[in-house]
Amino acid sequence: MPKIIPTIAAAAMGAAMMAAPAHAAGVKVGTLTCEVEGGWGLVLGSQKDLSCEFKSATTNQVSHYTGDITKLGVDVGYTNAGVLVWAVIAPSADMQPDALEGKYAGATAGVTAVVGGNLNVMVGGLDKSFTLQPLSVEGNTGISLTAAVGAMELNYEKP
Numbered sequence: 001m002p003k004i005i006p007t008i009a010a011a012a013m014g015a016a017m018m019a020a021p022a023h024a025a026g027v028k029v030g031t032l033t034c035e036v037e038g039g040w041g042l043v044l045g046s047q048k049d050l051s052c053e054f055k056s057a058t059t060n061q062v063s064h065y066t067g068d069i070t071k072l073g074v075d076v077g078y079t080n081a082g083v084l085v086w087a088v089i090a091p092s093a094d095m096q097p098d099a100l101e102g103k104y105a106g107a108t109a110g111v112t113a114v115v116g117g118n119l120n121v122m123v124g125g126l127d128k129s130f131t132l133q134p135l136s137v138e139g140n141t142g143i144s145l146t147a148a149v150g151a152m153e154l155n156y157e158k159p
Contacts, residue, residue: 073148
């Protein structure tokens with residue numbers, strides 16, 4: 001029975017990778033790093049707070065965001081706080097500091113057995129023009145299994 005869970009998680013991660021937007025049209029404008037609070041997956045989903053920092057690849061400017069990430073689907077178990085790291089693809093390199101503010105949607109899949117992670121693909125922001133990819137890896141500790149649709153909302157923090 002224990003071998004079934006990693007197999008299911010591997011299949012879910014593969015499905016999330018295939019669901020990644022293939023177009024990735026645009027320019028890599030920087031990296032978004034988010035600290036995710038720990039907590040319980042409640043069988044049909046979870047919601048956790050985020051604290052994020054965007055580092056521009058072109059101007060070295062740093063912008064801060066807060067928000068939350070919600071998973072709807074199979075999300076069972078407990079994980080400690082983790083970190084998400086995203087490559088940010090935008091239509092052009094010309095961005096305002098608050099440009100990533102908005103709602104995102106995508107897929108998430110993963111398994112944690114003491115140490116593990118989730119793969120996440122998100123599209124959204126202003127006019128759904130930002131892609132957060134290639135797949136981010138959420139490093140965390142605990143015991144959990146996730147195969148879900150993800151939603152994320154980012155709110156710009158003025159300096």
